[in-house]
Amino acid sequence: MLIRTEGLTKRYEVGGEEIYALRDVDLSVQRNEYMAITGPSGSGKSTLMNLLGCLDTPSRGSYFLNDHEVSQLPDDRLAEIRNKEIGFVFQTFNLLPRASALHNVELPLVYSGVSREERKERAMQVLKSVEMADRASHRPNELSGGQRQRVAIARALINRPSLILADEPTGNLDSKTGDEILRLFEKLHTDGQTILVVTHEKKVAERAHRVVAIMDGRVASDIRQKG
Amino acid sequence: MPILEGLRIALRALWANKLRSILTVLGNIIAIMSIIAVMSVIQGMNSYVENKVAGLGANVFVVQRTPFIVTSHDDFEKYQKRRRITLDDLAEIRGAVSAARFIGAYDSSSAKVRYKERYVDQVDVQGQDLPILLPANFEVAKGRLFSRTEVDRSRPLVVLGSELADKLFEKADPLGKEIRVADTPYTVIGVAKEQGSVLGVSQDKMLMMPLTAYQKQFGTLGSISIPIEAISKESMPAAKDETRVVMRVRHRLKPNQEDDFALESSESLTDFWKQISQAIFMTASGLVALSLVVGGVVIMNIMLVSVTERTREIGIRKALGAKRRHVLWQFLIEAITLSTLGGVIGVLLGWVLCAGIQAATPIPAALSLPSVVLALVIVFMVGLIFGIYPANRAARLDPIEALRYE
Numbered sequence: 001m002l003i004r005t006e007g008l009t010k011r012y013e014v015g016g017e018e019i020y021a022l023r024d025v026d027l028s029v030q031r032n033e034y035m036a037i038t039g040p041s042g043s044g045k046s047t048l049m050n051l052l053g054c055l056d057t058p059s060r061g062s063y064f065l066n067d068h069e070v071s072q073l074p075d076d077r078l079a080e081i082r083n084k085e086i087g088f089v090f091q092t093f094n095l096l097p098r099a100s101a102l103h104n105v106e107l108p109l110v111y112s113g114v115s116r117e118e119r120k121e122r123a124m125q126v127l128k129s130v131e132m133a134d135r136a137s138h139r140p141n142e143l144s145g146g147q148r149q150r151v152a153i154a155r156a157l158i159n160r161p162s163l164i165l166a167d168e169p170t171g172n173l174d175s176k177t178g179d180e181i182l183r184l185f186e187k188l189h190t191d192g193q194t195i196l197v198v199t200h201e202k203k204v205a206e207r208a209h210r211v212v213a214i215m216d217g218r219v220a221s222d223i224r225q226k227g
Numbered sequence: 228m229p230i231l232e233g234l235r236i237a238l239r240a241l242w243a244n245k246l247r248s249i250l251t252v253l254g255n256i257i258a259i260m261s262i263i264a265v266m267s268v269i270q271g272m273n274s275y276v277e278n279k280v281a282g283l284g285a286n287v288f289v290v291q292r293t294p295f296i297v298t299s300h301d302d303f304e305k306y307q308k309r310r311r312i313t314l315d316d317l318a319e320i321r322g323a324v325s326a327a328r329f330i331g332a333y334d335s336s337s338a339k340v341r342y343k344e345r346y347v348d349q350v351d352v353q354g355q356d357l358p359i360l361l362p363a364n365f366e367v368a369k370g371r372l373f374s375r376t377e378v379d380r381s382r383p384l385v386v387l388g389s390e391l392a393d394k395l396f397e398k399a400d401p402l403g404k405e406i407r408v409a410d411t412p413y414t415v416i417g418v419a420k421e422q423g424s425v426l427g428v429s430q431d432k433m434l435m436m437p438l439t440a441y442q443k444q445f446g447t448l449g450s451i452s453i454p455i456e457a458i459s460k461e462s463m464p465a466a467k468d469e470t471r472v473v474m475r476v477r478h479r480l481k482p483n484q485e486d487d488f489a490l491e492s493s494e495s496l497t498d499f500w501k502q503i504s505q506a507i508f509m510t511a512s513g514l515v516a517l518s519l520v521v522g523g524v525v526i527m528n529i530m531l532v533s534v535t536e537r538t539r540e541i542g543i544r545k546a547l548g549a550k551r552r553h554v555l556w557q558f559l560i561e562a563i564t565l566s567t568l569g570g571v572i573g574v575l576l577g578w579v580l581c582a583g584i585q586a587a588t589p590i591p592a593a594l595s596l597p598s599v600v601l602a603l604v605i606v607f608m609v610g611l612i613f614g615i616y617p618a619n620r621a622a623r624l625d626p627i628e629a630l631r632y633e
Contacts, residue, residue, distance in 0.1 A: 055630075095543075096543065111547065
């Protein structure tokens with residue numbers, strides 16, 4: 001089991017009032033699943049993604065990643081897990097604007113203490129696998145939206161993470177380019193990668209093999225559609 | 228994250244905001260430039276005062292009525308009432324001071340010197356006994372110096388300073404010519420080697436004659452100065468003590484009375500200069516410290532702006548696995564690099580300033596290595612101290628909030 005949560009709850013206090021962004025979520029994800037998390041805005045899917053991505057810690061409940069309880073770890077341990085186990089893909093790409101594609105891709109390796117030569121070599125390899133090797137020295141503003149997202153996916157892949165966590169990955173792309181990105185996800189999934197896509201777009205969710213719908217902070221439905 | 232990686236990130240960030248970076252460290256640049264210039268000038272002045280202003284040779288001290296440095300008018304009047312130092316004192320010292328190698332004597336005043344229709348005012352007229360210890364580097368360039376016998380016989384002979392010789396004779400040969408010093412005729416037998424100027428005052432607008440001849444013309448009422456060269460550095464104190472005893476006995480001073488004469492060596496002047504330079508240095512340091520604090524606050528301010536501008540970058544880095552200390556170091560290194568860069572520019576400008584001072588004034592202002600090292604250590608510390616707060620703020624940003632920042 002790659003992911004297992006038990007009673008995962010996130011509670012905020014706003015003006016003395018308690019608001020539950022997420023309430024008692026029990027969720028299990030196997031290795032090599034291709035899963036979508038859907039729900040309208042404000043449903044709590046972003047909160048769930050932040051918790052699963054170890055960007056945030058729950059108010060209550062547990063989160064086992066690779067059978068390790070990670071919900072109560074200190075910041076620096078969470079940073080390590082994000083670095084080694086999770087590859088993020090964002091709606092707005094979140095590339096460093098002043099750095100080349102190559103440097104953007106090798107960034108996670110900087111924080112895992114990999115040598116410069118190895119970083120360059122591995123970054124080139126991953127860029128090749130997303131067909132962006134010829135743009136390695138380009139800066140983000142010299143690339144199209146689809147190309148930027150490919151670079152971002154390469155960055156997510158570089159440390160061979162257990163999990164790719166994509167937050168509205170096609171949200172800023174036209175439908176043709178978005179389709180290309182989704183095909184890339186399918187290819188990665190075929191290669192054995194676990195992929196978790198957070199989206200409110202039906203078309204995107206349909207491509208996944210399992211769809212978890214979140215509503216008012218709870219799991220409303222959990223449907224396996226193929227595979 | 229290795230330091231080198233942080234340095235690379237820092238340089239890239241600073242380069243992206245070149246103008247802002249330069250303006251930010253203006254305080255550092257000016258502060259470091261000033262401290263480099265002040266330290267270099269003081270150091271240059273130290274050796275200048277020691278070698279040129281004091282002008283005494285090694286192991287030489289002078290017995291005279293008034294000290295080199297008189298700081299008040301009351302003191303001056305007090306010194307004027309002291310007993311004159313005379314040729315009898317000279318004879319006694321010559322007989323009694325065993326730690327001395329050479330003992331000279333001189334008196335001087337200012338007079339008008341004339342050759343035919345040409346004249347020069349306010350010439351430094353020196354009556355010298357042999358050997359000539361002061362000026363220390365005195366040498367005859369042309370002709371000869373008067374001899375012992377000529378001194379004993381008060382012969383009216385003069386050796387001219389190079390500037391005086393040029394002014395009176397232009398290109399003509401002065402040797403053997405008769406000149407008039409305040410209307411008394413003298414024969415030129417030599418021209419001294421050029422000595423240059425000290426603090427802008429030429430040392431070559433002078434002439435020397437035998438002390439005996441001088442006293443014949445100017446009278447014996449003046450107090451002479453007696454320069455004494457000790458056998459070695461070690462025998463300086465002994466020579467001074469012997470001289471002091473001779474003078475005190477001759478002036479019949481009681482044990483509780485203070486000296487009514489001065490024994491002056493280079494140290495008297497250099498000590499005085501050191502007091503002044505220390506005061507200058509302290510004042511300059513205070514001002515520099517103040518401007519460095521202001522400079523540091525500016526750096527801190529800009530770093531806070533930079534942290535805010537790059538909130539999203541920090542969020543990205545954190546999402547990708549940067550720990551707090553990685554982010555902390557990144558911004559700390561950037562602040563230190565910024566501050567040190569300002570320091571380096573300051574050192575370079577200070578160096579240029581020193582070169583300018585050296586070219587435009589007689590003050591030697593050599594760039595001193597310790598001042599450069601000190602300056603760089605200081606700006607490093609400024610960057611470190613004023614970088615901590617912004618860097619810490621960056622390190623503690625919440626990754627989710629930071630990623631959401633527009």
